[in-house]
Amino acid sequence: NAGVTQTPKFQVLKTGQSMTLQCAQDMNHNSMYWYRQDPGMGLRLIYYSASEGTTDKGEVPNGYNVSRLNKREFSLRLESAAPSQTSVYFCASSEVRVGNTIYFGEGSWLTVV
Amino acid sequence: KQEVTQIPAALSVPEGENLVLNCSFTDSAIYNLQWFRQDPGKGLTSLLLIQSSQREQTSGRLNASLDKSSGRSTLYIAASQPGDSATYLCAASHLYNQGGKLIFGQGTELSVKP
Numbered sequence: 768n769a770g771v772t773q774t775p776k777f778q779v780l781k782t783g784q785s786m787t788l789q790c791a792q793d794m795n796h797n798s799m800y801w802y803r804q805d806p807g808m809g810l811r812l813i814y815y816s817a818s819e820g821t822t823d824k825g826e827v828p829n830g831y832n833v834s835r836l837n838k839r840e841f842s843l844r845l846e847s848a849a850p851s852q853t854s855v856y857f858c859a860s861s862e863v864r865v866g867n868t869i870y871f872g873e874g875s876w877l878t879v880v
Numbered sequence: 881k882q883e884v885t886q887i888p889a890a891l892s893v894p895e896g897e898n899l900v901l902n903c904s905f906t907d908s909a910i911y912n913l914q915w916f917r918q919d920p921g922k923g924l925t926s927l928l929l930i931q932s933s934q935r936e937q938t939s940g941r942l943n944a945s946l947d948k949s950s951g952r953s954t955l956y957i958a959a960s961q962p963g964d965s966a967t968y969l970c971a972a973s974h975l976y977n978q979g980g981k982l983i984f985g986q987g988t989e990l991s992v993k994p
Contacts (some may be wrong), residue, residue: 798980799980800980807986808986809884809969809984809985809986809987810924810969810982810984811984812981812982814979815980825981827987832919844928857923859924859980860980865980868891868926868929869926869982871923871924871925872923872925872932873921873922873923874921874922874923877956880922
C-alpha cells in the first residue's frame with residue numbers, strides 16, 4: 768500500500784528555474800495538501816485542494832502554483848525558483864470526515880542555488 | 881491568528897523514563913489537535929487526534945490531553961524506549977471539514993538514551 772507518493776525526492780535548482788513537484792495518493796481521499804518545512808518553523812501550508820477541481824491558498828502561497836489533475840494527483844509548481852524556496856516539501860491527503868487521519872508523503876528536498 | 885508553540889525544542893532522557901511533551905496554542909477555538917511523529921528524513925505519522933469536545937486520547941504507551949481553556953495539550957510517553965527517539969509535532973485545526981488544514985508547532989526533538 769503506497770499511500771502518498773512524492774517525486775522527486777531530491778532536487779537542486781538554479782535561481783530562476785522552474786520545476787514541478789508531483790504527488791499522488793491511492794487512498795481515494797478527497798482532500799490534498801502541500802506543506803513546506805523549514806528549520807525552527809514547523810510545517811506551513813502552501814496550498815490545499817478540498818476536492819477534485821478546487822484549490823485554495825494556504826499560509827505561504829506566494830511563488831507557487833498548484834494543479835489538482837484528478838482525484839489522485841496534486842502537483843506543486845515553482846515558476847521561477849528563489850533561494851527562499853529552499854525547503855523540504857510535503858504532500859498530504861485526508862478524507863473530509865470528522866476526526867479522519869491525515870497521511871503525509873516522505874518529502875521532497877529542494878535546494879535553490 | 882493561531883500560534884502553536886512547543887517547548888522544549890529538544891529533550892534527552894534515559895530509557896525507561898516517563899516524559900511529557902508540551903504544546904500551547906493561542907486561539908482556543910480549535911476543532912481538534914493532533915500529535916505527529918517525524919523520523920529523520922521521513923514524513924509525518926499521525927499518533928493521536930483529540931477532538932475539541934474530548935479531554936484525552938490514548939494509544940498504547942501514549943496519552944494526549946487537551947485543555948482548551950488554558951490553551952494547552954500534552955503528550956505523555958510512558959516507559960520511554962530508544963525507538964521513541966524522533967521529533968514530535970503538535971498541530972491545531974480550526975475547520976471541522978478540513979482536518980488537514982493545520983497550524984503546526986515547531987516540534988520537540990526527543991532522544992531516548994539506552
